Amino acid sequence: MTSGISSVCVYCGSSFGNDSKYSDQAKALGELLYKLKWRLVYGGGSTGLMGMIAQSAMGPGCDGKVLGIIPNALVAKERECCDDADVNAKLKESVDNHKGSTPISSKYGETCVVPDMHTRKRKMAEESDAFVAMPGGYGTLEEIMECITWSQLGIHGKPIVLFNIDGFYDRLLEFIGHSIKEGFISKKNGLIIEVATTPREVIDKIAHYTVPDGRFNLDWDDEGRNHG
Amino acid sequence: MTSGISSVCVYCGSSFGNDSKYSDQAKALGELLYKLKWRLVYGGGSTGLMGMIAQSAMGPGCDGKVLGIIPNALVAKERECCDDADVNAKLKESVDNHKGSTPISSKYGETCVVPDMHTRKRKMAEESDAFVAMPGGYGTLEEIMECITWSQLGIHGKPIVLFNIDGFYDRLLEFIGHSIKEGFISKKNGLIIEVATTPREVIDKIAHYTVPDGRFNLDWDDEGRNHG
Numbered sequence: 001m002t003s004g005i006s007s008v009c010v011y012c013g014s015s016f017g018n019d020s021k022y023s024d025q026a027k028a029l030g031e032l033l034y035k036l037k038w039r040l041v042y043g044g045g046s047t048g049l050m051g052m053i054a055q056s057a058m059g060p061g062c063d064g065k066v067l068g069i070i071p072n073a074l075v076a077k078e079r080e081c082c083d084d085a086d087v088n089a090k091l092k093e094s095v096d097n098h099k100g101s102t103p104i105s106s107k108y109g110e111t112c113v114v115p116d117m118h119t120r121k122r123k124m125a126e127e128s129d130a131f132v133a134m135p136g137g138y139g140t141l142e143e144i145m146e147c148i149t150w151s152q153l154g155i156h157g158k159p160i161v162l163f164n165i166d167g168f169y170d171r172l173l174e175f176i177g178h179s180i181k182e183g184f185i186s187k188k189n190g191l192i193i194e195v196a197t198t199p200r201e202v203i204d205k206i207a208h209y210t211v212p213d214g215r216f217n218l219d220w221d222d223e224g225r226n227h228g
Numbered sequence: 229m230t231s232g233i234s235s236v237c238v239y240c241g242s243s244f245g246n247d248s249k250y251s252d253q254a255k256a257l258g259e260l261l262y263k264l265k266w267r268l269v270y271g272g273g274s275t276g277l278m279g280m281i282a283q284s285a286m287g288p289g290c291d292g293k294v295l296g297i298i299p300n301a302l303v304a305k306e307r308e309c310c311d312d313a314d315v316n317a318k319l320k321e322s323v324d325n326h327k328g329s330t331p332i333s334s335k336y337g338e339t340c341v342v343p344d345m346h347t348r349k350r351k352m353a354e355e356s357d358a359f360v361a362m363p364g365g366y367g368t369l370e371e372i373m374e375c376i377t378w379s380q381l382g383i384h385g386k387p388i389v390l391f392n393i394d395g396f397y398d399r400l401l402e403f404i405g406h407s408i409k410e411g412f413i414s415k416k417n418g419l420i421i422e423v424a425t426t427p428r429e430v431i432d433k434i435a436h437y438t439v440p441d442g443r444f445n446l447d448w449d450d451e452g453r454n455h456g
């Protein structure tokens with residue numbers, strides 16, 4: 001396809017939302033990643049859209065590439081619906097015994113347990129060539145905003161795409177437009193975000209992404225790689 | 229007033245926006261904090277709304293309480309308009325020599341330089357009894373969303389108020405309303421955010437804040453205090 005993309009981070013809700021269109025699209029995007037042999041990097045949960053896209057990206061034969069990254073404190077909460085007691089025990093174990101990364105379930109791919117949410121975000125970002133936000137709650141919005149902030153600071157120049165299923169993100173995009181109009185976000189930095197309405201378009205926008213130039217020039221080290 | 233509030237974190241833009249109403253309100257909120265003898269905790273910049281509210285909260289006699297927390301990598305960028313070469317040199321020095329905290333300028337209060345942006349956010353949160361978001365860009369949105377996420381997880385139950393100057397946050401609030409309607413944010417967690425349109429109302433909403441119950445029960449340690 002293009003430009004060395006082989007691993008895509010998808011931020012999304014740990015709930016399904018109350019319309020099947022959201023899980024249908026999560027499933028469709030997962031299937032497309034599977035077909036492209038791109039790896040899915042995600043928050044490591046088994047519930048809601050997270051669980052749906054992970055299962056789907058693993059493919060019918062469970063031979064897809066999926067890396068779930070979950071903070072220790074959320075293991076019990078977001079790993080609820082599967083073989084939970086067992087999985088949780090193994091996940092906890094993995095922190096101490098397997099450098100936090102262990103293939104835990106063929107259903108959800110490889111899981112990496114990290115000590116805290118900040119490490120989760122950093123690792124999700126570092127393991128990925130592009131970022132997609134599907135519908136979700138406060139956490140999803142925070143994650144994609146952090147990612148945009150890092151791009152704005154020049155820490156990375158990776159594609160960022162909002163998967164705007166049935167207009168879910170319309171009001172947020174209007175808010176960002178208003179922020180540009182009012183002088184709090186530059187027009188150029190408005191271009192950091194691409195918007196797609198189908199899984200195919202998500203992939204196309206990633207493949208043809210152009211990073212706005214003239215941003216700052218910090219790097220991961222400036223952001224405290226060796227400290228945080 | 230109430231409930232042990234004496235230190236308020238204000239997230240806001242490092243630019244002024246393109247209408248004086250934003251800096252007028254930043255100034256007014258700073259003045260009110262000064263009168264109440266509440267401490268302002270903020271991002272430590274001297275530019276835009278950040279610089280405005282910091283100067284104003286210091287009061288006419290520069291005897292107010294202000295704590296600015298700035299990551300090392302941003303010192304040069306956000307400390308532009310004052311006695312810069314000098315201030316920057318001192319700030320850099322402070323990381324190594326003064327545990328990162330030193331009174332640097334009577335104009336902007338005490339400044340604390342931290343190694344990275346994550347540490348900035350954590351310290352801003354821990355040093356504050358309440359959180360306010362004024363207009364700003366991606367960074368401001370990310371910061372207040374992280375704060376909301378921490379409240380949702382039960383890591384803190386501190387007041388969170390959007391200072392909605394002239395409808396700046398209307399579209400974001402509509403987006404959050406839509407997320408609730410679509411089942412990605414619970415109605416209860418919609419109540420985490422209070423909205424105010426004047427400085428006085430910001431203070432009132434902080435003073436009379438009720439934290440929604442039944443959230444999760446993580447704490448700062450779960451979130452990696454000892455790791456991150």
Ligand SMILES: [Mg+2]
Pocket residue numbers: 142146370374
């Ligand atoms: Mg964040």
